[in-house]
Amino acid sequence: QQQVKQSPQSLIVQKGGISIINCAYENTAFDYFPWYQQFPGKGPALLIAIRPDVSEKKEGRFTISFNKSAKQFSLHIMDSQPGDSATYFCAAGSGTYKYIFGTGTRLKVLA
Amino acid sequence: GAGVSQSPSNKVTEKGKDVELRCDPISGHTALYWYRQSLGQGLEFLIYFQGNSAPDKSGLPSDRFSAERTGGSVSTLTIQRTQQEDSAVYLCASSFPVGLETQYFGPGTRLLVL
Numbered sequence: 026q027q028q029v030k031q032s033p034q035s036l037i038v039q040k041g042g043i044s045i046i047n048c049a050y051e052n053t054a055f056d057y058f059p060w061y062q063q064f065p066g067k068g069p070a071l072l073i074a075i076r077p078d079v080s081e082k083k084e085g086r087f088t089i090s091f092n093k094s095a096k097q098f099s100l101h102i103m104d105s106q107p108g109d110s111a112t113y114f115c116a117a118g119s120g121t122y123k124y125i126f127g128t129g130t131r132l133k134v135l136a
Numbered sequence: 137g138a139g140v141s142q143s144p145s146n147k148v149t150e151k152g153k154d155v156e157l158r159c160d161p162i163s164g165h166t167a168l169y170w171y172r173q174s175l176g177q178g179l180e181f182l183i184y185f186q187g188n189s190a191p192d193k194s195g196l197p198s199d200r201f202s203a204e205r206t207g208g209s210v211s212t213l214t215i216q217r218t219q220q221e222d223s224a225v226y227l228c229a230s231s232f233p234v235g236l237e238t239q240y241f242g243p244g245t246r247l248l249v250l
Contacts (some may be wrong), residue, residue: 029178066243067243068229068241068242068243068244074238122169122186123181123184124179124181126171128178129178
């Protein structure tokens, strides 16, 4: 019930393409869904986050799509760039301090 | 301003030795978190501090792991009698106030137990 399942484990996209990473959760008490971006040798950094009262949130080239009934949410990176190559983690929280993180997706954008 | 800092950045130790990992949170952040990141795994919650108190230690994997925080600032994660399975990146994060506010992560300490 506390798991957040993330897929794919790794992803290779051509420059200019769309990168899509999916996450699914079980606990309906989760009400905050952040995405973190991590570059090698660095700590994760918040990229974008959504609450379940909206179905989509967009910030620049990054969009979160949220499907409450399916208990799924996804990150879309439009016009993917080599600089987007990183590991992406989804997470879920439920009004407390504790996030449950997905296992991460290693994205490589080819130049 | 300065972000979350952690030291050392890398630590190699022998099995059975004790290690101490340090975290300096962002000034004024009342909440502090420790996570463990193993190769190919997500971030595993270890412990959370509010001020100097640790209301939730549920993620500590064994009694060899302990953590403390002093002055509402610096935190130390101690691993006693290290085992090879303790090898991982240990990440610290802080936030203000506690709750689902943005958690700011440090760069981590890479621990290798030989």
